Amino acid sequence: QSALTQPASVSGSPGQSITISCTGTSSDVGGYDFVSWFRQHPGRAPKLMIFDVSNRPLGVSTRFSGSKSGNTASLTISGLQAEDEADYYCGSYAGGGTHVFGGGTKLTVL
């Protein structure tokens, strides 16, 4: 069970859109439609932003969207805002009741 692969960092200007990728294998991301995305501000607990690939929990902005193609899932944030600057983690069901996370991506809003 290896960690999912995310880019170490991405950046964008306010108002722009960015996409963060999350690459796994057919045993996790590619095998199930159970990918989640989390946002984490420094010193805070992670917050669920997307679950089951593309679903938003109540209260999460429609600026956040998720998708998946093969073994790679993606999180897109449109209309970047300063508050979006944070670390983002993907997670996926990996079969047998287990779960795996990505290494995290630092989003910088320029």
Added chain:
Amino acid sequence: QVQLQESGPGLVKPSQTLSLTCSVSGGSIRSSTYCWTWIRQHPGKGLEWIGYIYYNGTTSYNPSLKSRVTISVDTSKSHFSLRLNSVTAADTAVYYCARGTNYGHYEYWGQGNVVTVSS
């Protein structure tokens, strides 16, 4: 609103056992829908899934930690616990408890408990 709160020592000596408890409020721990999960984050690193337990005692563990981990639940006290044996400095991390489903969906998290392994 479901709330989770971790508690336990912040310092553990090498080779000893790390023990943490997560208290659940605002919702019933006795739900067949949700699993009660431990997740950790090494300093400056990503998240690592440790394992979960359902109220009936059904568990699942990270294969890389399985030999050292035990998660238990006490429904009468509405809390669940983590025990990690034979700790080393590599177990130094922030330990989070969370409510999720079998497939993830970790919507509620505790604030995190910093644990340092050092003599």
